[in-house]
Amino acid sequence: MIALTELTVLRHNPLVDPTLHVWQWQIPIYLFLGGLVAGLMIIAGVRLIAIRPKQREALVCCTIGPLVGLAFLSLGMLVLFLDLSHKLFVWRLYTTFQVTSPMSWGSWILLLVYPALLGNALAHLPEAIPALANRFPVLVTWSDFILERERLVLAIGIANVLVGIALGIYTGILLGTLGARPLWNSALLGPLFLFSGLSNAAAVLHGILVVTTPDEERPAFADFLLSSLARLVKARPLDKKVAPVLAGADNSFLTIELCLLCLFLIGQSSSTGAHQQAAGLLLTGSYAAAFFVFVIGLGILLPLVLQTLELNKRIQRTLAPAMLVVFGGLALRFILVFAGQESHWFQALN
């Protein structure tokens, strides 16, 4: 006969019972977009610092990256706003700074992201979108103002890297500090989400380069679908050299992400009973199939193999690895947010 502990909770509060499900699709998408923007900032910042002698030649990383980042960040803040249940009071976030609250840190970090990204994008906007510069000549003035001052370029680059790291880690720490949910209660979520965001950003930039590089063998339907993007961005010789660097960097980020995921699961599996049961949700439980197929298999291992083959020129460059990496990053956030809400200290009693 097995000894049991059986809890019957005579309560049915909406969003709380039978298991917590207060955060729906909005939060995983917000965390994904936040990580992606963080990665775009870091890559654009590093690139801005690295190409200072050839400032007029940068394009995708230094201009399109930050512009895409601004759009994604705004979209992320919109979905975050949609998640709030007391929306009219959102302004309260900016009347205080709560030092122990990761969400308070995040809301102020998000305010720093906009000027950093904007400065990075403005530096090269006239070359990236000449039509816009012709319509608004002040953009050329601002670009010249920035590029004529090497220290300012350096400051914008460093600001992008530092704020990007803070934003990327924040998206993980936001969950990691919630000790009531054993699955989230790991400091490794910070670096895990940072490197996942970096790999997503490298994949997005790599994807943009793949579709904007002229390719006679590309199927007509792909050209049709991507024509608007391709018209806006045209890869230059310097950018073409960046493509394999981005693919290589993405492979490194994916490898680090895989190692961090392993360490995260080892940590959970060797901790308390509640943490072991939480890890079981991903390893053998209801989320295991989705986790291993969508995150580990399709999101990390397959793009690693494809990008390695591309770098060795064994197969042609395609959008497939970039799309898989982005899909894997999104799946990671969805699975961790939903499985985390199901994990609970009370389960360890059973």
Added chain:
Amino acid sequence: MSRYVMVIDTRRCVGCHDCVVACKTENGVPEGYSRDWIVEEAHGKYPTVQLELRSDRCNHCDNPPCVSCCPTGASHVHERGGVVLVTHDKCIGCKACLAACPYDARFIHPDGYADKCTFCIHRVEVGLDPACVSVCPTHCMHFGDIGDPQSEVSQLLNSRPHHTLIPEAGTKPCIFYLT
């Protein structure tokens, strides 16, 4: 400095839900929501199975994770008795406090803000017991200041074995269950 706690005698509780009804009536808790509730916990090996009935609610922790994670300061510790409260017009409804509470004691009020047990602070401030304590037909619930060694709650805790919920979560809960 006063520190309000609740002591619940699980040997006297019969799970009648009077405390739940009293709370809903006193605080106007919306239909379908509960600030307090009854839990039946059976444990052991047949035939020596034990059943513990108890009335659960916010534990008004000494180390409240719902307060430390709140981005606006809406969740706060009241100056009187360390009671954990929510200022409704500061709450943005981000739900971080719901995710941070290991007892799942909070919920989102239909008006959008996070809501929970207040220890009926409006009654306590005028010298009354919380509504749930005052209506309990078996007198299994006791409320008072643990900082006062002469208080009923201090004497009960000194004389009877007791436990708290999920102490391993490190929140230092202030609801004690006599066993």
